[in-house]
Amino acid sequence: MELNKEQIKKIDSFLEAIGVEYIDIRFEMVDHIASEIEDNVEDIDSFFREDGFQTPFLKYMLSRKKEFETKYKSQVKKLNWFYTKNLCKGIFDLISKPKILLPFAILIFFCIQFGNLYLKEVSIALFMLLIASYVFILFKFRTFGKKFENVKFVKFYTVLNSFLVILPINFPNTFSVLYDGNYSTVVMYFYLFSFIGISLVNLHFLNKKEMIEQKYNFLIQ
Structure with a gap:
């Protein structure tokens, strides 16, 4: 029965x-x-x-x-490992696609060519891109995030996304770099790869968003 x-x-x-x-x-x-x-x-x-x-x-x-x-x-522990492996696989799949790889390749080439000549300007531009990408995803998915906050994958993604922004803001300290003028190529490339990292994580999440809605929407009613 x-x-x-x-x-x-x-x-x-x-x-x-x-x-x-x-x-x-x-x-x-x-x-x-x-x-x-x-x-x-x-x-x-x-x-x-x-x-x-x-x-x-x-x-x-x-x-x-x-x-x-x-x-x-x-x-919970098993899913943390599962989602980490799934994320790595998802990012590898993304960067194997020319339409995803090409913009990042152009950005890296631009930094290599002009980074030393315009270190301050390029560093600031990369930092602003990093913050803009975080703010964009924050606003775009604020309703979705609140609705599905108790889905483990969404929580995993939210924590990771925040970490990828907090890390470059604090290490190196943003005030020391942007206000005191302590620019360096290390900082520039750190901002560059932080931006690429958070962008790939967001793209991976976008690919999973519809699946999450279909699978768990009835549990939130």
Whole structure:
């Protein structure tokens, strides 16, 4: 006998209450627990029938609380590695496409040719490109990001995207470079490759955006 929507919702609510935050992981756990109940419980209606803390379902879930918490933490770690590998593969696929590679190649060539002659101007331009790319993606996906913030992939991307901007702003210190005039080719190339990095990450995310909406939109309703 299959569980109905109300019974599945009870499983989901319990997992959410014990700290299973990411809805994509919770969705997989709910599906697994529901299958176990369907396979092992004969009278499902009685199993879910409300009776305070004596409800068989509640006893069953509480008895496995630590198991669920451990599994959740393990899944979070696994997904971090999975998304990292997926990101590296996605970026490699992107730079193998001429239409993606060519603009970056032209930008790198421009910096090599004119970077030493116009170090200050090129450094400032690259820094502004870096900030502009971050602001653009921030505004473009602000609604999407809020809606799907509890999807693990979106959280992974958001943290990485912020890190890729914070790093070049602070190391080297932006005030020291732009206000005190401590320009160098190292700083210029650091800004250049930070911009390329954040652009590739954003393009990778754009390729995944529609898939995320289709797969998890019904869980956000």
